[in-house]
Amino acid sequence: MDRLHTRRRRPALDPGHRRHHVVVVGAGFGGLAAARALDDVPVDVTVVDAHNHHTFQPLLYQVATAGLDAGDVTYAARGIFHRQANVSVRMARVVGGDLDGRTLALADGSELSYDHLVLAAGAVTNTYGIPGVAEHAFGLKSLRDALAVRAQVLSCFEEADARPELIDDGLLNVVIAGGGPTGVELAGGMVELIEHVLRHDFPRLDLRRARVVLVEMGDTLLPPFHPKLGAKAKATLERRGVEVLLGTTVDQVHRTSVVVSGPLLGEGAVIPAHTMVWAAGIRASPLADALDLANGPAGRIPVGDDLSLPGHPEVFVIGDLAAATDHSGTPLPQVAPVAIQGGTHVAAMIHRRLDGEATSAFHYTDKGSMATVGRASAVAQLPGGLRLSGLIGWLAWLALHLVQLVGFRNRANVLVNWAWNYVTYDRASRIIPEAEVGPEQVTPAFRSDSGGIHPPEK
Ligand SMILES: Cc1cc2nc3c(=O)[nH]c(=O)nc-3n(C[C@H](O)[C@H](O)[C@H](O)COP(=O)(O)OP(=O)(O)OC[C@H]3O[C@@H](n4cnc5c(N)ncnc54)[C@H](O)[C@@H]3O)c2cc1C
Numbered sequence: 001m002d003r004l005h006t007r008r009r010r011p012a013l014d015p016g017h018r019r020h021h022v023v024v025v026g027a028g029f030g031g032l033a034a035a036r037a038l039d040d041v042p043v044d045v046t047v048v049d050a051h052n053h054h055t056f057q058p059l060l061y062q063v064a065t066a067g068l069d070a071g072d073v074t075y076a077a078r079g080i081f082h083r084q085a086n087v088s089v090r091m092a093r094v095v096g097g098d099l100d101g102r103t104l105a106l107a108d109g110s111e112l113s114y115d116h117l118v119l120a121a122g123a124v125t126n127t128y129g130i131p132g133v134a135e136h137a138f139g140l141k142s143l144r145d146a147l148a149v150r151a152q153v154l155s156c157f158e159e160a161d162a163r164p165e166l167i168d169d170g171l172l173n174v175v176i177a178g179g180g181p182t183g184v185e186l187a188g189g190m191v192e193l194i195e196h197v198l199r200h201d202f203p204r205l206d207l208r209r210a211r212v213v214l215v216e217m218g219d220t221l222l223p224p225f226h227p228k229l230g231a232k233a234k235a236t237l238e239r240r241g242v243e244v245l246l247g248t249t250v251d252q253v254h255r256t257s258v259v260v261s262g263p264l265l266g267e268g269a270v271i272p273a274h275t276m277v278w279a280a281g282i283r284a285s286p287l288a289d290a291l292d293l294a295n296g297p298a299g300r301i302p303v304g305d306d307l308s309l310p311g312h313p314e315v316f317v318i319g320d321l322a323a324a325t326d327h328s329g330t331p332l333p334q335v336a337p338v339a340i341q342g343g344t345h346v347a348a349m350i351h352r353r354l355d356g357e358a359t360s361a362f363h364y365t366d367k368g369s370m371a372t373v374g375r376a377s378a379v380a381q382l383p384g385g386l387r388l389s390g391l392i393g394w395l396a397w398l399a400l401h402l403v404q405l406v407g408f409r410n411r412a413n414v415l416v417n418w419a420w421n422y423v424t425y426d427r428a429s430r431i432i433p434e435a436e437v438g439p440e441q442v443t444p445a446f447r448s449d450s451g452g453i454h455p456p457e458k
Contacts, residue, residue, distance in 0.1 A: 019042065019043060019044045020042070020043045020044070020115045020116070020354060021043065021044050021045075021046065021113070021114050021115050021116075022038060022043045022044070022045045022046070022114065022115065022116045022117075022118065022350060023045075023046050023048060023104065023112055023114035023116075023117050023118070024045060024046070024047045024048070024118040024120060025048050025049075025094050025104070025117070025118065025119050025120060025121050025287065026047075026048075026049055026119070026120035026121045026122055026285075026319070026321075027047050027049035027051075027053070027054045027077040027080075027089070028049075028054065028055070028057075028120060028121075028122045028319065028320075028339065029319060029336045029339040029340050029343070030118075030120035030122075030318040030319030030320075030339030030340065030342055030343040031047060031049070031118065031120035031318075031319075031343065032047075032054060032080065032343065032406075033339065033340040033341075033342075033343025033344050033347075034118045034120065034316075034318065034342075034343035034344070034346055034347045035047050035081065035084070035087050035343075035347075036084065036343075036347075037343065037344045037347030037348065038086065038087075038347045038350065038351075039084050039086070040351075041086075041347065041350065041351045041354065042354070043086060043115075043116075043350065043354070044086055044088070045086055045087045045088070046087075046088050046089075046090055046112065046114075047077060047081070047087060047088070047089050047090070048089075048090045048091075048092050048094060048104075048106070048112065049077055049089070049090075049091060049092075050091070050092070050093040050094075050107075051077075051091065051143075052076060052077055052078070052089075052091045053074040053075060053076050053077055053143075054074065054075045054077055054080060054406055055073060055074050055142065055143050056073045056074070056075075056404070056405055056406065056410075057141070057336075058336065058401060058404075059072070059073045059401060059405075059414070060073060060140055060141075060142075060143065060145070060146040061140060061146070061182065061185045061186040061189050062189060063143065063146035063147065063150065063429070064140060064145075064146040064147075064149035064150050064153075064186060064189070064190075064277075065150070065186065065189035065190050065192070065193045065427070066150055066154075066193055066197070066427035066428075066429045066430040067189060067193075067417065067418075067421055067427050067429065068413075068414060068417055068429060069413070069417075069428075069429045070143055070146075070147060071410075071413070072410055072413045072414050072417065073143070073146075073405075073410070073414075074143055075406040075407045075410060077089045077091075079407075080406060080407075090112075092106040092107060092108060092110075092112075093106065093107040094106060094107075094112075094121070094287055094290075095107050095287075095290055096290045096291065097290075097291055099117075099291065099309075099312050099315060101113075102114055102115065102117070102314070104117070114314075115314065116314050116315075116316070116350050116353075117314065117315045117316070118315075118316045118317075118318060118343070118346055119287070119291075119301065119315065119316070119317045119318070119321055119322075120317075120318050120319050120321060120339065120343065121284075121285035121287040121288075121321050122285055122319060122320045122321060122339075123141070123282040123283060123284055123285060123298075123320035123321065123334060124139075124141055124282065124283060124284075124285055124286065125139035125140075125141050125145075125278060125281075125282060125283075126280075126281040126282050126283035126298060127278065128280075128281060130250060130251070130252070130253070131251075131252045131253070132252050132253030132254055133250070133253050133276075133278050135253075135255075136253045136254060136255050136276060137177070137253050137276040137277065137278040138152060138275070138276065138277045138278065139277075139278055139279075140182055140186065140277055140278075140279050141282065147433065149186075149275070149277055150429075150430070150432075151432045151433060152274070152275050153174060153190070153193070153275055154430055154431075154432050155432055156171045156172060156274050156275060157171075157172065157198055157201070157202055157205070158432075159171060160172055160202075160205055161202050161204060161205060164204075164205065167205075167206075167209050168209075168272070169256055169272055169274075170256055170257060170271070170272025170273040170274055171274050172194075172205070172207070172209060172210035172211070172274075173210065173211040173212075173213065173271065173272060173273035173274065173275070174190055174210075174211070174212050174213070174273060174275045174276075174277065175213045175215060175258045175271055175273040175275070175276045175277070176190070176212070176213070176214050176215065176276075176277045176279060177215050177250045177258075177276070177277070177278050177279060177280040178215075178216065178278070178279035178280030178281065179214060179215075179216025179217075179218065179220075179221040179222065179223070179230075179244070179246070180222065180223065180224070180279065180280075181222060181224075181369070181370075181371035182279040183214055183216070183277075183279040183280070184214070184221055184222060184233050184237065184371050184373060185371055185372050185373075186277060186279060187212055187214040187237055187242045187244075188236075188237060188240065188242070188372065188373045188374030188375075188377070189374065190212045190242075191212045191237070191240050191241045191242050191374070192240070192374055192375055193427055193430075194207060194210050194212065195207070195240070195241060196425040196426075196427075197425065197426060197427045197430065198210075198430075201430070211243060211271075211273070212241065212242045212243070213242070213243045213245060213271055213273070214237065214242050214243070214244045214245065215245045215248050215249075215250055215258075215260055215262075216244070216245065216246050216247075216248065217247070217248065217249050217280070218246065218247070219246050219247050220234075220246065221233045221234050221237075221244065221246070222371055222379065224333065224369060225369060225371070225379060225381050226381055226387055228387070229379040229381060229387060229389060232373075232379055232389045232390075233371065233373045233379055234246075236373045236374065236377050237373060237374070240374055245260065245262055245264055245265065246262070246263075247262050247263050248260050248261065248262025248263070248264065248265070249261050249262065250280070251268065253276050253278075255274070256272060256273070256274050257270050257271060257272050257273060258270070258271045258273050258276050259271075281298075282298065282320065282334060283298040283299045283300075284296075284298060284299035284300040284301065284320065284321050285320075285321055287321070288300065288301050288321060293309070293317075296323025297323055297331065300320075300321060300322060300323035301317045301321055301322055301323060302323045303316075303317045303322050303323065303324050305327075305361040305362065306345075306349055306359040306360060306361055306362060307322060307324060307342055307345060307346050307349070307362050308346075308349070308359065313353075313359075316346035316349065316350075318339055318342035318343055318345075318346055319334075319338065319339030319342055319343070320334040320339065322342065324338070324342070324362065324364075326363075326364060327361070327363070332364050335369070336404070337364075337365075337366075337367055338364055341362075341364055341365065342362060342364075345362045366383060367382075367383060368380060368381055368382035368383055368386075369381050370393065370396065370397045370400060371397075372394060372397050375394075375422070376390075376391050376394050376422075377389075377390055377391070377393070377394055378390075378393035378394040378396070378397040379393050380393045380396050380397065398418065401414075402414060402415060417429075
């Protein structure tokens with residue numbers, strides 16, 4: 001992710017000759033990797049994204065818990081390609097296309113044609129149709145989601161300060177669904193925000209009445225990790241004040257409560273909470289549906305072993321959008337390294353095609369997984385069975401995320417913010433954006449724009 005501002009080489013202009021055109025949909029991890037790897041290939045590349053920025057999703061939970069600012073985890077897509085002359089960026093949402101005619105339909109009504117297409121549109125929150133999730137829960141898939149969670153929590157604390165009688169109604173409670181890395185990281189960050197920062201901001205509030213509840217359907221946290229790491233994460237979170245409910249399902253979500261069933265609370269137990277974050281699953285971007293390709297698990301697009309679309313060798317699908325498997329048929333996980341390596345691979349395949357060579361199979365190299373559990377604590381599972389936890393895991397997590405962030409300015413900002421937060425226990429970014437003040441406005445106005453959770457109809 002750090003090959004920013006590469007050398008600028010203007011291609012020789014030949015007015016009569018149209019260069020091979022590669023369209024990359026999505027400026028996420030996969031799309032950026034593909035476009036960058038096409039630097040040395042004699043093609044023109046158009047990167048299309050619905051937003052004007054790349055979002056570093058692994059740190060969204062820190063925006064949601066006021067540890068980082070929006071600009072720390074995003075980077076303007078046009079800025080990323082300043083020095084790569086064969087790339088142009090277009091901010092537009094792709095809403096459909098005609099694969100036989102090699103054109104994409106954009107939301108503004110225009111069309112974009114291509115010779116090769118790389119689909120890297122990622123995933124959105126999956127509500128699984130559970131009643132109330134779409135209407136009342138917050139996602140954590142986009143910058144907008146993260147800012148919405150932060151605004152909601154801070155607004156609830158402001159309201160409780162003015163009307164403490166509402167605390168019994170769950171105003172200070174945050175329920176997080178999903179005990180995977182996102183839920184664990186968010187729960188750890190949330191309890192720290194309350195314990196170390198909001199405690200001082202709201203000295204009149206009895207914050208012992210604020211609850212952070214993490215609900216997981218399975219019987220362990222961090223299911224992709226070794227069970228021992230999941231158990232360590234659970235113990236650390238509980239020590240820090242998070243209520244962890246394993247084997248528990250979310251049955252319904254209401255505006256001020258969540259109904260759950262599980263061994264600890266029983267059937268249909270009601271947890272009062274004005275903030276519910278849904279981190280329990282994702283499904284492919286709605287673009288897969290729009291192109292009539294959502295035939296894989298959770299709407300993902302099945303691909304061949306070279307990541308091309310069966311029947312359309314000029315179309316590649318990578319990252320969270322693709323239902324790719326390894327050589328044994330095991331689905332590849334929806335994580336950043338799969339997207340990045342997939343992007344690099346398909347760029348090489350396009351290069352090969354232009355040279356008249358055959359494509360080859362994609363091989364994913366698993367470099368391990370990590371999740372932070374809060375201040376000075378993380379778990380990491382590395383290749384070769386190596387497992388890290390506690391402070392060492394956390395230092396490894398910090399280093400990896402700093403290296404992967406796009407742009408020197410972002411890295412410097414994040415490093416300074418982390419050092420500040422660590423030394424002072426402060427969180428600099430606890431701002432409620434002006435236009436959205438007040439829980440009544442915040443809740444609907446901030447809903448996800450990622451396609452998974454929509455604003456309630458007015
Ligand atoms: C909160 C959170 C924490 C995570 N933590 C980790 C972690 O610690 N480690 C890890 O490896 N992975 C982590 N992941 C997963 C990782 O972020 C994803 O696997 C990765 O982003 C997938 O890359 P991608 O390129 O497929 O899609 P994305 O990075 O999601 O990019 C998709 C892009 O496509 C654009 N787009 C979508 N639809 C359209 C459309 N119709 N038209 C135009 N543009 C469109 C979007 O705006 C977006 O920019 C985390 C994810 C989340 C949400």
